[in-house]
Each structure stands twice: as C-alpha cells, then as structure tokens.
Amino acid sequence: MNHYLIELYTPNTAWKTLSFDERKDYLNHIATAMNKLTDTGVKALTLTALNTQIDQSSDHQFLAIWSFPDQQTCDALLAGIKASGWYDYFDHVNAAGATHDFNTHLDALIHI
Template identity: 60%
Template sequence: MSHYLIELYTPNSAWNALSKNERKQYLGNVATAMGGLLELGVKPLTLTQIDTAVEQRSEHLFVAVWHFPNLATRDALLSGIKASGWYNYFSHVNAAGIETSFAEHLDALCNI
C-alpha cells in the first residue's frame, strides 16, 4: 500500500541567521543523507516553492510531496528529518496518509 507525506515549511529566524556557506553545508549534509533513503524507496514527487497565486493557499513558502512503498520507509524519512535538525530551521507542518480512491475519500468524509 502506498503512503504519502506532504510537508509545508518556511525558513525561520534560525535559518535566516545562517550564512550562505552554512546553509550550503547543512543542505549538502541533508542531500548526502537522502541518498540512503532513496535506496529504500523514498520517492520525492515534488519539492517546490508554493504558488502564491492560488486561492486558499497555505502561508508556508515551500511544499514537498513524497511517496513511500510502506509505512516503515515513511517513518525512516520522518526520523531523518528530525535527526537532521530541520525543525530547528523551518516552521514546518506534516500531513501523511495512505493511497485511497476518490470514492473511498468521499465515504470517509461522509462518515466523520
């Protein structure tokens, strides 16, 4: 069963306080750590700045959408994100769930 994670994030004052070289070094470490997770089946569907023209948009500046083959792989990415110190540098919100059909989604909404 496929699992998904959506991250919404915005750099905070701790990130803004880093020099450009410190940011590059930190992000280089993140990129290196991601190599092992990609081998486990972590698949980034998109990592992008949020379109500010869309109605009802989030106030966050960036979005990442991830696909995982299973829950354990999703949790491995979440553990890596936390261990990297990411949450110290970004105002961050996660949303996660499993793949369902449109009909299953409507049924879940109806039954809340």
C-alpha cells in the first residue's frame, strides 16, 4: 500500500536573512541527503510553487507531494526533514496518509 506526504511551506524570516551562498549550501546539503533516501523508495511526485489562484487555496508558497512504499519510509523522510533544520527556515504544514479508494474514503466520512 502506498503512503503519501503533502508538504505546504513558505520561506520565513530566518530563510530570508540567509545570504545567497548560505541558502545554496543548505539546499545542496538537502539534495545530498535526498539522494540517499531515493534508494529506500522515496519518490518526489512534485515539488512546485503553489497555484494560489484556485478556490480555497492555501496561503503557503510551495507544495511537495511524496510517495512511499510504507509508513516507515515516510517516517524516515519526516525525521530527516526535522533533523535538517527545515522547520527553522520555512513555515510548514504536513499531511500524510495511505492509499484508499473513493468508496473507502466516503465510508470513513460517513462513520465519523
């Protein structure tokens, strides 16, 4: 069963005060760490600027959608994100869950 993580994030003041070279060095470190995780089944489905022109859009600036073979792999990415200091530089929201079909989802809504 596939698992997914959606991240919504916006650079904060701490990020904006870093120099260009500090940002570049930090993101190069992130890229190196991510290369190691791809061997575990982590897949970036998209990393993009958010389209804020849609109805009910989030105020965040960026979106990332990840796919994983299991919850443990998702947890490993989340631990890596936290350990990297990412949350110090970005106002961030996570949402995660497993694959379910439409009818299973509707059933869950009915039974709340």
